[in-house]
Amino acid sequence: MAEALLELEGLRVEFRGPRGISRVLDGVSLRVAAGERVAVVGETGCGKSLTVLAILGLLPQGARFRGRLRLLGREVPAAEWGRSKRPLPGVAMVFQQPMSSLNPVFTVGDQLRAVARTLPHLRALPAPRLRARLLEVLSAVQLADGDRILRSYPFQLSGGMRQRILIALALLKEPKLLIADEPGTALDVTLQAEILGLLDHLVRTQQLALLHITHNLGVARATTDRVYVMYAGSVVEEAAAEQLFSSPLHPYTAGLMRSVPRLDGSGFGEGIDGTLPSYLEVDLGCRFRQRCTFRDSRCEEKPELSSPSPERRVACHHWELVRAAAALEERV
Amino acid sequence: MSSPSDLVLSAEGLQQSFAVARSVAGRTKGWLRVLRGVSLELARGEIFGLAGESGSGKSTLGRILAGIDRPLGGRLLLGGRDVFGDRLENSLLFKRTVQMVFQDPSSSLNPRRTTGQTLEVPLQVLRLARGQRSARVAELLDLVELDPRYALQYPSTLSGGQKQRVALARALALNPQVLILDEPTSALDVSVQAKIIKLLLRLRSQLGLSYVLISHDLSLMRNVADRTSVMYLGRIVEAGPTPRIFQGPQHPYTQMLLAAVPTLTPDEEALKPAKVQPVGEIPSPSRIPSGCSFHPRCPFAMPVCSDQAPPAVPKGEGQFAECHLGVPAGRA
Amino acid sequence: MTAVPTPRGARRTGEHPGWYRFRKNRPALIGLGLVLLIGLATLLAPWIAPYPHQIGPFVNFSAANQPPSWAHLMGTDTAGRDVLTRVLFGYRTSFLLMLVVLGIGVPLGVLLGLAAGYFGGWTEAILMRLTDVFLALPPLAVVLAVTSALAPSLGTAMLALAALWWTWYARLVHGLVRSIKKEDFILAARRSGASTGHILFREILPNIISTIAVKITLDAGFVILLGAGLSFLGLGARPPTPDLGTMVADGANYLPEMWWEAIFPGFAILVLILGFNLLGDGLRDYFDVEVL
Ligand SMILES: Nc1ncnc2c1ncn2[C@@H]1O[C@H](COP(=O)(O)OP(=O)(O)OP(=O)(O)O)[C@@H](O)[C@H]1O
Ligand SMILES: Nc1ncnc2c1ncn2[C@@H]1O[C@H](COP(=O)(O)OP(=O)(O)O)[C@@H](O)[C@H]1O
Ligand SMILES: [Mg+2]
Ligand SMILES: [Mg+2]
Numbered sequence: 001m002a003e004a005l006l007e008l009e010g011l012r013v014e015f016r017g018p019r020g021i022s023r024v025l026d027g028v029s030l031r032v033a034a035g036e037r038v039a040v041v042g043e044t045g046c047g048k049s050l051t052v053l054a055i056l057g058l059l060p061q062g063a064r065f066r067g068r069l070r071l072l073g074r075e076v077p078a079a080e081w082g083r084s085k086r087p088l089p090g091v092a093m094v095f096q097q098p099m100s101s102l103n104p105v106f107t108v109g110d111q112l113r114a115v116a117r118t119l120p121h122l123r124a125l126p127a128p129r130l131r132a133r134l135l136e137v138l139s140a141v142q143l144a145d146g147d148r149i150l151r152s153y154p155f156q157l158s159g160g161m162r163q164r165i166l167i168a169l170a171l172l173k174e175p176k177l178l179i180a181d182e183p184g185t186a187l188d189v190t191l192q193a194e195i196l197g198l199l200d201h202l203v204r205t206q207q208l209a210l211l212h213i214t215h216n217l218g219v220a221r222a223t224t225d226r227v228y229v230m231y232a233g234s235v236v237e238e239a240a241a242e243q244l245f246s247s248p249l250h251p252y253t254a255g256l257m258r259s260v261p262r263l264d265g266s267g268f269g270e271g272i273d274g275t276l277p278s279y280l281e282v283d284l285g286c287r288f289r290q291r292c293t294f295r296d297s298r299c300e301e302k303p304e305l306s307s308p309s310p311e312r313r314v315a316c317h318h319w320e321l322v323r324a325a326a327a328l329e330e331r332v
Numbered sequence: 333m334s335s336p337s338d339l340v341l342s343a344e345g346l347q348q349s350f351a352v353a354r355s356v357a358g359r360t361k362g363w364l365r366v367l368r369g370v371s372l373e374l375a376r377g378e379i380f381g382l383a384g385e386s387g388s389g390k391s392t393l394g395r396i397l398a399g400i401d402r403p404l405g406g407r408l409l410l411g412g413r414d415v416f417g418d419r420l421e422n423s424l425l426f427k428r429t430v431q432m433v434f435q436d437p438s439s440s441l442n443p444r445r446t447t448g449q450t451l452e453v454p455l456q457v458l459r460l461a462r463g464q465r466s467a468r469v470a471e472l473l474d475l476v477e478l479d480p481r482y483a484l485q486y487p488s489t490l491s492g493g494q495k496q497r498v499a500l501a502r503a504l505a506l507n508p509q510v511l512i513l514d515e516p517t518s519a520l521d522v523s524v525q526a527k528i529i530k531l532l533l534r535l536r537s538q539l540g541l542s543y544v545l546i547s548h549d550l551s552l553m554r555n556v557a558d559r560t561s562v563m564y565l566g567r568i569v570e571a572g573p574t575p576r577i578f579q580g581p582q583h584p585y586t587q588m589l590l591a592a593v594p595t596l597t598p599d600e601e602a603l604k605p606a607k608v609q610p611v612g613e614i615p616s617p618s619r620i621p622s623g624c625s626f627h628p629r630c631p632f633a634m635p636v637c638s639d640q641a642p643p644a645v646p647k648g649e650g651q652f653a654e655c656h657l658g659v660p661a662g663r664a
Numbered sequence: 665m666t667a668v669p670t671p672r673g674a675r676r677t678g679e680h681p682g683w684y685r686f687r688k689n690r691p692a693l694i695g696l697g698l699v700l701l702i703g704l705a706t707l708l709a710p711w712i713a714p715y716p717h718q719i720g721p722f723v724n725f726s727a728a729n730q731p732p733s734w735a736h737l738m739g740t741d742t743a744g745r746d747v748l749t750r751v752l753f754g755y756r757t758s759f760l761l762m763l764v765v766l767g768i769g770v771p772l773g774v775l776l777g778l779a780a781g782y783f784g785g786w787t788e789a790i791l792m793r794l795t796d797v798f799l800a801l802p803p804l805a806v807v808l809a810v811t812s813a814l815a816p817s818l819g820t821a822m823l824a825l826a827a828l829w830w831t832w833y834a835r836l837v838h839g840l841v842r843s844i845k846k847e848d849f850i851l852a853a854r855r856s857g858a859s860t861g862h863i864l865f866r867e868i869l870p871n872i873i874s875t876i877a878v879k880i881t882l883d884a885g886f887v888i889l890l891g892a893g894l895s896f897l898g899l900g901a902r903p904p905t906p907d908l909g910t911m912v913a914d915g916a917n918y919l920p921e922m923w924w925e926a927i928f929p930g931f932a933i934l935v936l937i938l939g940f941n942l943l944g945d946g947l948r949d950y951f952d953v954e955v956l
Binding site: 044188217245255257259 | 385386491492493521522523525526527529530549550551552554556574575589592593594595599600603604611612613
């Protein structure tokens with residue numbers, strides 16, 4: 001495997017509340033190699049955003065966290081991530097609410113310059129050189145006519161252009177890793193395809209790694225090399241994208257994939273019964289077992305991540321059964 | 333196609349525009365032409381799919397079909413009567429025939445009212461006695477597969493899927509024949525979506541309902557709609573039986589939408605038209621391009637396309653497309 | 665109200681964390697304590713006041729102007745009346761004023777605000793123009809004009825304040841209703857056949873009641889202060905009605921020697937207003953609402 005750019009190990013995040021402690025993240029580990037495209041998928045509330053927020057130092061007030069983070073082989077002290085409020089060098093976030101993430105009363109140029117002034121490597125740049133740099137990032141996100149764009153106000157631009165500007169903002173930080181956390185509501189497929197195409201282009205041309213947070217399995221498959229599947233605060237499965245989608249090993253992944261309607265009209269499954277368990281309850285068993293059709297007595301014990309094959313991990317006592325069942329289904 | 337007695341609801345040449353008030357004095361600066369002559373026929377027991385990018389006018393059309401907004405032009409016909417012409421849209425008769433389910437179940441349920449209280453509103457209109465009302469509330473909850481104890485719960489204690497079930501139960505309370513479903517699952521996780529869609533399909537056969545299903549998820553449309561219409565800038569640019577639309581899309585816009593669908597397997601990938609890449613974005617309805625409104629984004633645009641609006645060309649078996657290309661370049 | 669029984673389960677689980685959140689807000693708790701304490705003392709004044717018979721026309725010049733002592737914790741005034749007793753009964757006037765002003769102003773303002781916000785059009789234009797006019801007038805000036813034009817009395821002052829006060833609520837409710845009426849749940853209720861009355865009072869009102877409650881609490885102190893101010897100027901309560909504002913005004917003539925005659929009533933006003941404001945701020949944080 002290529003050199004690790006970012007390694008997160010055993011991230012735990014909990015909140016103290018009136019009804020007790022909610023232990024949300026229960027030891028999340030993930031790894032992004034240089035230039036690699038990684039997706040994190042899972043349903044609403046499973047902790048995808050919290051994971052990213054911890055890496056960015058933006059955990060909400062009142063969150064307590066534990067775990068280790070290594071960036072480019074260097075151990076990052078706990079004071080520099082989690083709740084540090086300071087961005088990690090080399091990591092930038094792409095915001096995906098093009099309407100609300102830009103200030104309507106300033107021009108795009110003003111907003112790009114305002115961000116540039118907060119960055120050590122751009123702060124001292126004389127105006128003409130800074131301008132050249134701004135035009136450069138605009139062309140990197142494939143916005144032609146950079147001069148006009150710099151003078152435009154956000155409302156004069158289309159949704160797709162605004163989204164590109166948000167990516168340009170992230171690129172100003174000259175990151176090695178771009179993190180994109182998809183908003184809850186789905187984007188238009190056409191716009192989505194366009195932005196995914198752009199992100200892909202950036203990964204190839206700018207030697208970036210991409211950590212993509214999404215609900216959409218199809219999006220994860222289209223744009224990534226490796227996928228982490230999260231459920232109720234833990235990573236339950238990790239695999240190369242093609243492998244994962246051709247043979248899911250965790251019952252949750254399999255259930256998710258069966259729920260997705262297929263473009264060939266072959267229908268879709270029954271979905272997954274039940275809802276995420278409460279994070280308030282301390283649970284020593286597998287967190288998915290209440291919703292799982294493979295459940296038995298072994299599931300009262302929490303399954304560790306095991307490696308059915310190199311490069312692949314799954315946290316389920318019954319992954320062999322899941323694989324066999326899927327193969328059987330295939331044949332029928 | 334369908335005999336007149338099979339028609340439950342039909343629309344002829346619906347037009348809708350909104351004034352753009354920009355100046356401080358609130359004077360009209362122009363018009364958004366959101367619907368530009370939309371006609372459709374909904375047969376009994378049918379699922380009529382409506383797809384298109386956001387901003388194409390799907391929700392505006394849905395609100396008119398549900399009697400919420402008056403169109404500026406055209407007619408809505410119910411049982412041979414002109415709904416808006418005869419001012420039936422707020423009559424009990426119309427409300428007992430057509431009901432709407434909204435996209436976001438969190439905002440379509442009053443946070444200060446329990447499920448039971450919400451479901452009682454339509455029952456009061458029917459002048460049911462108290463005991464009958466409680467019985468009917470339980471019956472409605474049962475219909476959407478919720479336990480009767482949910483009658484006492486507030487929306488904040490329900491999951492997204494449960495909320496959408498309650499919204500569905502409310503829409504069913506008056507025993508309508510038609511449901512307008514505006515993106516009923518796009519705020520939900522895919523595993524929950526599968527369950528809600530299965531429920532909708534079951535209710536259709538159990539209660540003999542007809543649906544207008546608005547969704548931008550083409551894979552979903554492929555699997556549930558009997559007929560699919562594709563909207564672009566306020567017109568239905570292609571419509572027909574679902575399998576035909578997906579296997580032989582005739583309009584370049586339909587092909588573009590299909591090409592952008594994220595998929596899970598290589599088999600599905602092969603079904604996507606390869607020659608049409610998603611480009612550009614839907615223009616604002618305040619500046620509708622001349623001629624064929626799709627021509628600025630169309631890879632096959634010809635000189636005539638910017639001059640003349642194309643006629644609806646029948647393609648057989650009830651399929652038609654509004655495109656100057658008699659036979660547009662097909663799939664790869 | 666409806667056939668569905670009270671949602672007990674939901675309440676029970678909802679209540680505990682709510683109280684917990686409120687309880688953690690120390691100032692709000694102090695405010696609640698002050699208001700409850702003063703309210704209770706006021707209710708029980710006839711029984712707990714040391715000299716309840718001194719209310720009304722009573723003079724005892726032999727005991728006049730005595731400094732605080734065990735017999736008279738707050739001393740006596742120029743007419744020889746126990747200041748503590750008069751403070752306790754003075755609170756009654758304050759509460760009465762507040763209840764009347766808000767009791768008339770709030771329902772009126774809420775009703776008009778609901779109507780203006782929900783119906784829009786002419787109803788809205790006329791009602792909101794009217795509130796603009798009222799809000800443009802300085803309240804104290806209006807009340808001064810009204811009370812001095814009519815006979816200055818507690819009743820006139822209360823009516824004048826109430827006539828002003830509804831405008832704040834009309835404006836607040838109008839804004840809230842305008843944003844809430846666009847919510848899908850209002851539309852859905854309408855399409856279910858709900859009547860306008862049902863929408864206004866069962867769907868909209870429960871969603872804004874917490875904001876109104878916060879505003880009422882914050883306003884209570886202000887109304888009391890204005891009432892006391894009017895009495896101080898001789899335009900509110902007339903002697904011998906015990907009134908904190910009047911007491912401060914009268915006592916002020918004997919400052920600084922007989923300080924207790926003005927300071928204790930003044931302090932009493934201050935404590936009550938403080939209580940209401942702390943409580944109001946706490947409720948505002950608790951409900952997480954914005955109030956003008
Ligand atoms: N500030 C907070 N206090 C308490 N609990 C929180 C807080 N923030 C998040 N949580 C809990 O953490 C869980 C995970 O949240 P997170 O935002 O990471 O979900 P997600 O996977 O990103 O979901 P989505 O797909 O909807 O964005 C939530 O279910 C919530 O219960
Ligand atoms: N009440 C309204 N006032 C002004 N513009 C509106 C209104 N409703 C919809 N529009 C505009 O009409 C267009 C179509 O909107 P909509 O029907 O919601 O599209 P869709 O549901 O296909 O995304 C959009 O440009 C939208 O901004
Ligand atoms: Mg998230
Ligand atoms: Mg819509």
